[in-house]
Amino acid sequence: MLSRVRVVLVEPQEPMNVGAVARAMRNFGLSRLYLVNPAPRVGPPWAREAYWLAVHAEEVLDRAVAVSTLEDALAGVHLVVATTGRPRELYPAPVVPVWEVPRHVLPVRGEVALVFGRETFGLTNEELDLAHLVGTIPTAPEQPSLNLAQAVVVFAYELFKAASGGEVGKGEALAEVGALEGFFQDLGRYILETGFTDPHRHPYAMRRLRRIFHKARLTPGEVQLLRGLLHQSRYAMEKKDGEP
Structure with missing residues (x-):
């Protein structure tokens, strides 16, 4: 299962953070x-500074992939x-603490x-969409922020622990x-055309709808069915x- 997990860093700024992330991944079976x-x-x-901190994890850096966009x-x-x-007014997906992430991840058949x-400021609302x-890591309110590599190591540890304990469950095709x-x-487009919402409230409405559908963990067939329903409607x- 862990071989199907990719770690994605959005716009990292410090080479030593990237090296420390590579080492954390290697510690817990991610590559x-x-x-x-x-x-x-x-x-x-x-950068060579990344390799300084990627102790025994140079291979992770050697195989790392650079892309232009998160979609890529x-x-x-x-x-x-x-x-x-970071607390947000509305997340577009269910929110769980880090120790609950493995039970959502390990049963998935696929990437x-x-x-x-x-x-500096994490992910934007558009990226969270x-x-x-x-997934969140509860921390002391006096010092809530974690270093990038620290966050990676906590998530990687929880996944490794669950996978090592056989907590895989029934496979899901999402x-x-x-x-x-x-x-x-x-x-x-549909909720604008039908007047369900207006352009001003559209982002808020879509985040609420995304959250509902993400809870359902849609399969390929279900997505195709829903798109067909919208097109036919x-x-x-x-x-x-057009009728007279």
């Missing part, structure tokens, strides 16, 4: 690292777990991405990110409007 739009001083090619890093992924410590935000699950995003685009409305 696939993706970097979204890394700072020039990070690489590629990866999530290509082919079936479950996206975003990590955050899983653990997404970590920038060292791509998540199917949000829809890929691309198919889900296509459905959400259709749904977003739109066709029926257009046909009715």
